Amino acid sequence: MKKHAPATLRNRDAILSVLREELPVTGRVLEIAAGSGEHAVFFARWLAPRKWVPTDPSPDALASIAAYAREAKLPNLEAPLELDASVPDWPVAKADAIVCINMVHISPWTATQGLFAGAAQILSNSRSPLILYGPYFESGIPPAVSNLQFDAGLKERNPNWGIRNVDDVDAVASDHGFARRSRHTMPANNLTLVYRRM
Numbered sequence: 001m002k003k004h005a006p007a008t009l010r011n012r013d014a015i016l017s018v019l020r021e022e023l024p025v026t027g028r029v030l031e032i033a034a035g036s037g038e039h040a041v042f043f044a045r046w047l048a049p050r051k052w053v054p055t056d057p058s059p060d061a062l063a064s065i066a067a068y069a070r071e072a073k074l075p076n077l078e079a080p081l082e083l084d085a086s087v088p089d090w091p092v093a094k095a096d097a098i099v100c101i102n103m104v105h106i107s108p109w110t111a112t113q114g115l116f117a118g119a120a121q122i123l124s125n126s127r128s129p130l131i132l133y134g135p136y137f138e139s140g141i142p143p144a145v146s147n148l149q150f151d152a153g154l155k156e157r158n159p160n161w162g163i164r165n166v167d168d169v170d171a172v173a174s175d176h177g178f179a180r181r182s183r184h185t186m187p188a189n190n191l192t193l194v195y196r197r198m
Helices: 006-022 038-046 059-072 109-122 145-157 166-175
Strands: 028-032 051-056 097-101 130-134 178-186 190-197
Touching: 006 038, 006 097, 006 130, 006 178, 006 190, 028 038, 038 051, 038 059, 051 059, 097 109, 109 130, 109 166, 109 178, 166 178, 166 190
Parallel strands: 028 051, 028 097, 097 130
Antiparallel strands: 130 190, 178 190
């Protein structure tokens, strides 16, 4: 029932360092597309007293998250929720931050649009961040060969997937009242992008 995502062990410490810098010191953090649940357990453990709320649209992922949560027994890790970012009605009324790791490039563009639309509805105040992690292309910066190869592989699997350009993400953010406030260079040619209300 528990799934394992090898990338989790490689990127979690680098992401944790950014989250400690960008998240509010308390409150409820909603994780979109939590996948296996390994990140959820790791971040809940190291980011207490913040409450961590993992979500995913996949029943298999939700089962894996629940299995990891039962094993970890962390008081600040809430039960996983079924949530599809592209669907308007989210099962959460309010959050103090949103974290979304490795979703934007392996989902249709409508999921990214829905992510910002949902964030505009539930983030509690102007300082509440929406934090994205993953590979991105940037205008004026030559892409890494590994990212070009990864992008081609993604599009072969699903033509609606692919590494997005940061400019396009910024434009969707702006449409929903957000602006990019920081950019963190991460290992393996990834970025963490942090958006807050304008």
